[in-house]
Amino acid sequence: MEAGREQSVLTVAGVEALFAALRDRGYRVVGPTVRDQAIVYDDIAAVDDLPRGWTDEQDGGHYRLNRRDDDALFGYVVGPHSWKKFLHPPRQRLWSAKREDGETRVTADVTEPPRFAFIGVRACELNAIAIQDRVFLGGPFADPHYQARREDAFFVAVNCGQAGGTCFCASMKTGPKAEAGFDLALTEMLEGGESRFLVEVGSDEGRDVLAALPREPATAADEATAIGIVARTTASMGRAMPEGDIRELLLENLEHPRWDDVAERCLTCGNCTMVCPTCFCTSVEDTSDLTGTETSRERRWDSCFTMDFSYIHGGSVRSSAKARYRQWMTHKLATWFDQFGTSGCVGCGRCVTWCPVGIDITEEVRAIQGGD
Amino acid sequence: MAEAHKPRLAVWKFASCDGCQLSLLDCEDELLAVADAIDIAYFMEATRGHISGRYDLSLVEGSITTAHAAERIREVRRISDVVITIGACATAGGIQALRNFADVKEYASIVYARPDYISTLATSTAIADHIRVEFELRGCPINKRQLVEVVSAYLAKRKPVTPAHSVCVECKLRGTVCVMVAHGTPCLGPVTHAGCGALCPAYDRGCYGCFGPMETPNAPALSDWLSRLGMDDRSISRVYSTFNTDAEPFREEKERHGR
Structure with missing residues (x-):
């Protein structure tokens, strides 16, 4: 069975149920939330913690949070944080040593990292994680700290419903649609002020999680709407990397x-x-x-x-x-x-x-x- | 068996507000460990006890503002194996270096009832302008964790971990949202030496530059952006006219924007 072909639709209540289901499975749920007049990534407990009804305005050296005229849950692009802060934390203790009674004992850092569920991961970010995978896990030496945080993580991607002023994923061929590296991918469809989410399954774990959620099958019209949203985003990139080698x-x-x-x-x-x-x-x-x-x-x-x-x-x-x-x-x-x-x-x-x-x-x- | 030699520490004060010495006293949790590891032989702010002779480590706070101080700092050098300056006064002349751009007689006449009692130099200068120093710890005031780190490094004969990069790196390490980009708040973080842990931006304020210029500051480029945020020349000149005003990159930028 082709993973990408099973599509269903969640309501906002379904997304709420998704967070609960992930927590029940032992995941630490992190996602976008508003703090210090920006959309950052942090622990989130419920849909209410998401930047509902917010958007961002971006340009070179410029970021402002603005109100949307709807209640979209994912109506913004990427902010000052990236998932790197969870997978490759800013500070990581490697080992410590203690000298006692003339003996020196070295202790490796063995703190077990949490199992993360990342909510709202954008296509560019999935590509960035794939790049860091090659850096930290490719080649003969895998980085154990990155590996421990990375291997059990659950990814809920979001296909971008709009492009930001400094976005140029379309020209880098890394978005705005999530193509791989996710467990579930959502496309937010706003109809009459109501958000519904087309869900695409990307892994067995994703399929299992989705199976327990209240959902309905996607119609051909839903699928067409989602394709249209991504196409509109592609066409409205704020920046572009020049073509050529x-x-x-x-x-x-x-x-x-x-x-x-x-x-x-x-x-x-x-x-x-x-x-x-x-x-x-x-x-x-x-x-x-x-x-x-x-x-x-x-x-x-x-x-x-x-x-x-x-x-x-x-x-x-x-x-x-x-x-x-x-x-x-x-x-x-x-x-x-x-x-x-x-x-x-x-x-x-x-x-x-x-x-x-x-x-x-x-x-x-x-x-x-x-x-x- | 001979007792292990405990290094002897002296703490010296020159023209300053005592805030950096207070940072040492403020090391509550570490103070006993400090006293265990070193002999506090001269530290007027902490004790009247005074052991004279030579000192292994001298911490120097304050700037040189009088002829007497200029003599005294040479004596400190003579009797100390290692001299570490602490704080913006000792490393850049401090806020009192504003006199370097003015007529000190005029200042004295405004401040003192009997200016004729005042015997002072025309300038306030850093300790390193007068003697060789082994290490300069930045900050107004210094960060107590950095002070403990410098003393620990001295005891272990290793290099202290006090990076000279920008305050921005510290903001990013702690996940603080950039106040300049996201709020339009003028901030000296990009040209300022790390060390405070990016304190002000974490409380929604721009960096005041308390730790002085970072390793490779590009103040003119930052000032261009500050003027785009709406600051006029006078305001730009003033942000560089604080605790590290006579540190060269800040002084040049202050002068470029007038007095």
Whole structure:
């Protein structure tokens, strides 16, 4: 049986039942919710915790939360957080050690992570997780911390009903429709102020969860509506990555004057890398206590925009803002292909929105392409 | 059997408000461990007891504002193996460095009933402008966790973990929503040295730059954006005219936008 073909329809009460069913199965349910005038990802208990009736307005260096004129549950795009904060947390203790009676004992961090159920995961984000899977799980060495958090997670995807001002997934071919990597995928259909959700099944676990929910079969009209919603979103992207071989373009223009231009504007603050759902770099920090008997090693998010990041004996390799911005962008859009087989960008637009001075990765590529 | 040598600590005060020394006293949970690990030989804010001689570690708070202080800091250097400066006064001259851009006589005449009693230099300068220092801990005031970290690192003979990147990194690590992007609140976080744990943005306020310039600040680019948010030159100049006003990148930016 082809997983994608079984479609049914849930009401808002059905989504509520979905949250309860996931909790009953032992999942920690996390999803979008309003906090500090933004839509962030956090623990949610019920549909009421979702940003119902809210939307976001996004542009370079600009984000505002606005009221919608309906009660849509998922009427916004992606915010300042990404699922990375759960799967690849900002700080992760690796081990600790204690010296007692002349003996040193090392203890690995063995805290068992929660089983997450992620609600409202967008297509770009599923693609980002697939990219981090290749980074952390591909190759001969799997990262055990990421693996433990990743392998039992449940994904409820949402096909985007609108595109944001900095979205460009359509040009990266990573959305707006979730194609793979989910257990269930919802498309929110608003009719007469009432939300109904077309549900697509993506896994056996998803099928089991759905089976216990109050639902009705999808009609041909429902399916046509959902297809129309995604098509409309595709057509209204706020940004687009220029077409062509970006990898070749960047690698052939490593001395393009545009790098100096962007370096004038870049704050080297690291925000773009922190909000990027695929950026994975970390640093390790060793700390010891005052008595010198206990020590621990922690891994924390780092950024190729910091001086420490490229510090080797004698100094930092990439000391100029130009070198650091170029490193980030050429890795993301070019050498990522050589390293992991795909682009490192999924077109979510976070680096554009959350850059404090609105530097736009698509615009920088366009400038280099245009020979400016 | 000989007792293990406990390093001797001295805490020195120059022109300052004492807030950074207070951070050390504020280390309630760690204070006993500190006292166990080191001999607090000179710390006027904590004790009248005073052991003279040489000190293994000197923590220096405050800036140099008088000829007498300029002499005294050389003496501190002479009797200390390691000198660590703590706080914005000691590392950048502090808020009192505003005098560096004004006529100190005029200031004194406004502040003091008998300005003729005041003997002061025309400038307030960082400790490192006068003597060699081993390490500078930023902040107005310093963060007590960072102070414990620096002392622990000194005792373990390792490098302290006090990253010089932006406050933005700290906001992102704790999941704080960017106040500038999401609320339009002017914020110095992108040009400011980490260390406070991104305190102000977590309470919905912009960063005031208490920890001074980060490792590679691009203040002109940030100022362009602040003016787009509606700040005029005078306001921009003022945000750089606080506790770290004489730190070079902040001073240059302040001057670029007039007085």
